Amino acid sequence: MSRTIYDGSTDNLADSVIDLSSVAKPCHYRLIDCSPFVDRQSLRIYEFTESITAIPYAAISYVWHGNPLDPDASDPDLGAFSVKGAEDGDPVGINALLHACTAALMEGASYLWLDRLCIMQTSKDDKVWQITRMYGVYMDCKVCLVLPGGIRRLVTEEEETTWIERGWTLQEVTAPKRSMVLFRWEHGSG
Numbered sequence: 001m002s003r004t005i006y007d008g009s010t011d012n013l014a015d016s017v018i019d020l021s022s023v024a025k026p027c028h029y030r031l032i033d034c035s036p037f038v039d040r041q042s043l044r045i046y047e048f049t050e051s052i053t054a055i056p057y058a059a060i061s062y063v064w065h066g067n068p069l070d071p072d073a074s075d076p077d078l079g080a081f082s083v084k085g086a087e088d089g090d091p092v093g094i095n096a097l098l099h100a101c102t103a104a105l106m107e108g109a110s111y112l113w114l115d116r117l118c119i120m121q122t123s124k125d126d127k128v129w130q131i132t133r134m135y136g137v138y139m140d141c142k143v144c145l146v147l148p149g150g151i152r153r154l155v156t157e158e159e160e161t162t163w164i165e166r167g168w169t170l171q172e173v174t175a176p177k178r179s180m181v182l183f184r185w186e187h188g189s190g
Contacts, residue, residue: 001049004046006023013081017087029118052113057141060100061163062151066147103143109141109143143177144172146182148183149161154184
């Protein structure tokens with residue numbers, strides 16, 4: 001059983017702070033619905049009252065402080081937003097989230113789990129509950145999408161990142177049945 005706890009246009013997301021504390025309940029799973037995000041530029045987050053093991057979702061592995069924006073990138077910058085309680089991390093890039101949702105859908109996952117949005121960052125109870133279940137979140141996902149340069153933007157395969165130095169990295173790539181790294185690909189002229 002699920003309920004919508006957030007539904008908003010990406011046009012209103014840039015430079016905003018999303019606060020789920022008044023609508024979400026601690027100790028529940030939350031997932032981002034990928035189809036509305038890709039098809040209608042609408043961020044929709046569902047909260048589930050039961051286990052999510054039977055739901056086809058992708059999980060994201062990334063660093064909270066990723067690579068800085070690249071002024072030479074060919075992708076348009078659609079802006080970014082922050083999450084209440086997690087303002088110390090990089091903002092969530094709308095374009096990076098769009099690429100992640102697109103990849104999830106291509107892998108047969110209708111939903112996306114991103115700790116920044118799916119864990120109530122302002123609730124100690126929810127954080128503790130979620131962290132004790134995090135291995136299961138990665139183990140049960142259809143695919144783990146690795147964004148090595150962070151959630152602000154996709155990096156090229158030549159860029160150095162700190163992703164491999166994170167403590168959570170091991171479980172995020174060994175627990176899932178499948179992992180996939182998302183990079184920005186600069187197409188050549190011929």
